[in-house]
Amino acid sequence: MTDAPDVRPGRLAPGAYDQAFADLHDPFDGHEARVAAERCLFCHDAPCVTACPTSIDIPLFIRQIATGNPLGSARTILDSNIVGGMSARVCPTETLCEEACVRMHEGKPVEIGRLQRYATDALMASGRQPYRAGAPTGKRVAVVGAGPAGLSCAHKLATLGHAVTLFDAKDKGGGLNEYGIAAYKTVDGFAQAEVDFILGVGNIALKTGVRLGRDVTLAALRADFDAVFLGLGLDATNALGVDGEAVSGVEDAVGFIARLRQAADLSSLPVGRRVVVIGGGMTAVDAAVQAKRLGAEEVTICYRRGAEQMGASLYERELAQTSGVLIRHRVRPHRLIVEGGAVRAVELMRTADAGGKLVDTGETVVVPCDQLFKAIGQVFVPTDLDGAGGLLELSGGRIAVDEDRKTSLPDVWAGGDCAAGGRDLTVVAVEDGKRAAVAIDRALRPAVAAAAE
């Protein structure tokens, strides 16, 4: 390994990027959508609805597509999940609604995700805004974090008449939808279009570039607002647990994905000739496949357990493999091989399952790489909660919440990935935000009614 690491931009021909990052799924046309919709049996107490964290009335929205009413269909979806457009793109439907579909008995579920996208796309294309802010209650709520949880909470609160100020540390709203999802899942700026649509309800002021703990404190928010919702997401990534991680070429996968999503010109984005991604979740796949699509020649996902334990869905795993990514199971990073301050290879330790416990076998293998992405999970950083940290109870490192997503503080709710007990899924975050908004409304109503008298 005497050559310098090969990390450079422009690996593809100038015109090839659009094709490489084109929409992962062809959207349905009207006829395809109706044919797909016809397969829905309009089940009683439908298992798909039970499987959906936001409880969308799936049989109804599909029937509305079948009867030529896609805008009504979109309304049915968005009433339960205001982030329904992105959810249709990123939801692991194969482990949620589609897995529960009774048509699975014949091996092929109704294509619920694509149908949801058809309906929500139709509404976005129509340019209509079906929601309106509710009659003003005079109450003000701070929502911190403009990701799926925060957007969902803010929207619901606005429709109920509360004035919402929505803070986000980044330059744009959208959270992981804008910064943390592979580009080919949300082409044509859909994530931002959806944020604009959600804010279009009115009565939500988005303030970007405001970070909790740096620019504003929880104590100040509690003093200034009638209620606070925290949809902070996760921040720091887990460490590899090997010596000398802080070398050139080693980076968090989320950082790589965010840079890619925000890049004005993908051909300017450097990528290694040989890339290794450590991890087994959706983020690992998003990073690996995008590295491959940027022109990396060899991309390897290294996961410490077996295929069945991977967080990435079967669909995602197959996407990686058909994109030319090699998935190596039962290996964990043991040692980085660094030359001249840059990573040149990773030595992996083979692992085995000893009665449910992961053990090293002692056998190692070296995989050369010019770039290594860490996608081994993110953690919640409670330091941003500053002075309130002591008051805000945590559970398993995340904010403890009850059924209503209420925290240990009487006027603070939390949801999404920063809250304990979730599943780190967009739809779960949306449901958290929605539930918290309803609970906040319930808490503020008596005061609203009293003021009116």
Added chain:
Amino acid sequence: MADLSVTFAGIKAPNPFWLASAPPTDKAYNVERAFRAGWGGVVWKTLGEDPPIVNVSGPRYGAIHGPDRRIIGFNNIELITDRPLDVNLREIKEVKRRWPDRAMVVSLMVPCTEDSWKSILRRVEETEADGVELNFGCPHGMSERGMGSAVGQVPEYVEMVTRWCKQHSRMPVIVKLTPNVSNILRPAEAARKGGADAVSLINTVNSIMGVDLDAMAPAPHTGGKGTHGGMCGPAVKPIALNMVAEIARSAETRGIAISGIGGIETWRDAAEYIALGAGTVQVCTAAMVYGFRIVQEMIAGLEQFMDEKGYARIEDFSGRAVPNVTDWQYLNLDYVVKARIDQDSCIQCGRCHIACEDTSHQAITAMKDGVRHFEVIDEECVGCNLCVTVCPVEDCITMETLVDTVDKRTGRMVDGSYRNWTQHPNNPMASAKLEPAE
């Protein structure tokens, strides 16, 4: 947001979606569930005189399925309610009290004597129901006993019984018509003459759904013997739409309130009936197949449609399509269309070609310059629409209206002129003076 509320023959309801007189409306239990689901009204399953009738304990229903088990046609041999009259009347009264805003219409069928009708009407009136529907349509079982369609097929009986009901009751009277007649206008006219406030149609169509080729008996059968039943469901909708339109546009029946029935499964089906003159629609099969919850889709879809078109209320578009239903003789014979095949969406199956080649006008190519290619030959195309209907790709073949151009088939200039059969030189009966389209 569009207002779906209706006043039909004096009966108010929050929406035009009513459940037809049928198994779904036989008991308080079902009707309560229907009202909770959002139905605007019900026509309670037909009451008769005690002792109650007896149903078969074999199969009552049969169906024609599409390949994916979707029900296209649905048939039954169930009779009127088999519960005691008292029980039904008590439940009707209780349900109406609990749901005062919903339409509660009671379907009736008793023998053709004035006393029978007088007596049951008095008892129904005590329930505070909103109206009655006379079941002159049931085509099986009851018709063998001189009731149901046996009455509906004789206009004089229709008129007579309707008149009795108007005489002996203050309630609005809806006459339900059987389609098993040669001309639907005769019983409709009779209903109007008798003083009916409205007609509802269609009841079911005489039918044998299939034959069990092992048992050599109609399918389904009752211990080896079968009888015709009454068919409903999507397959009968075109038959019903025509009959509704005929009543809506006939000089003798125009203006009578119409409740449209037959194959209504979606908001669009309902909107079509309303466009042809219906003020309400009645549903049975779709509810029996999917459950009462489908009314949500119907309500949401109709509201969306009305909002898009700017119709504030049902009556704003009820009957809007009626003036455009005319007799064949008034169709414009100078109007010319040609088929157009979109080569980008054509999948090269050749169905349009062979349909046209074998059975119509030899107006579509199968080959061009030695390669498979389907294209319309304007010199032969009569604009019949067969290729459009057989093409498996939606909107691949469309009909283009010729404007200010020569029809290559006839050599005639198409200039927007109007000439119907009553004016055509080939018609020996053509009148000199022009008759405008109705």
